[in-house]
Amino acid sequence: MSIRIAVAAPFLAAGSRSMPESSFVVDLSLDRDWFSPDQAKRLVDVATGEGLLSREDGDLRPTFDPETVTVPDGFRPDESILQQRSVFETVLDRCLDHGIEKQTAVAGINKLQADLAVTIEAAAVLFAHKRGIDVQSEADAALEEL
Known part of the structure; x- marks a missing residue:
C-alpha cells in the first residue's frame, strides 16, 4: 500500500505538521508495530528521497498535507515501501x-x-x-x- 499513508499516520496521530525523527520512529515501530525501529528509520530515508518528508530544524515535516490522507482500518504497510522507487x-x-x-x-x-x-x-x-x-x-x- 501507499508510502504516503505510512508517512502521514504519525503526523495525523500527533495532530502536528512537525515532529522529531525519534517520535516518528517510535510511532511506526512501537505504537503501531508496523516496522522495526531500523525499518522506520529506513522509511524516513526513502520518504525524504522521494520528497514526501523534509528535515527542518532537526524535525521531520511532511511535504504534503497529512489531513488529505486517510489511514484505512486495519492498514498495515508492506515492507516493499522501504525500497527506493523510480x-x-x-x-x-x-x-x-x-x-x-x-x-x-x-x-x-x-x-x-x-x-x-x-x-x-x-x-x-x-x-x-x-x-x-x-x-x-x-x-x-x-x-x-x-
Whole structure:
C-alpha cells in the first residue's frame, strides 16, 4: 500500500505538521508495530528521497498535507515501501492514491510515451499532471535523472 499513508499516520496521530525523527520512529515501530525501529528509520530515508518528508530544524515535516490522507482500518504497510522507487513507480503510486485504476494509468502512460517519444518518467509525470495530481517533486527528480 501507499508510502504516503505510512508517512502521514504519525503526523495525523500527533495532530502536528512537525515532529522529531525519534517520535516518528517510535510511532511506526512501537505504537503501531508496523516496522522495526531500523525499518522506520529506513522509511524516513526513502520518504525524504522521494520528497514526501523534509528535515527542518532537526524535525521531520511532511511535504504534503497529512489531513488529505486517510489511514484505512486495519492498514498495515508492506515492507516493499522501504525500497527506493523510480520516478515512474512513485508517480504510478500517486495515481493509484487518487483512484485511477492501475491498468488505466499504465496504459495511458504507455500511450503518452509512444505518442510523444519521451521517457516513461516524463510520460508518467504528464499523465498525472493532466489529471490534476501534484507531481512537481517527481517532475524535478525526473529532470535530474536526464
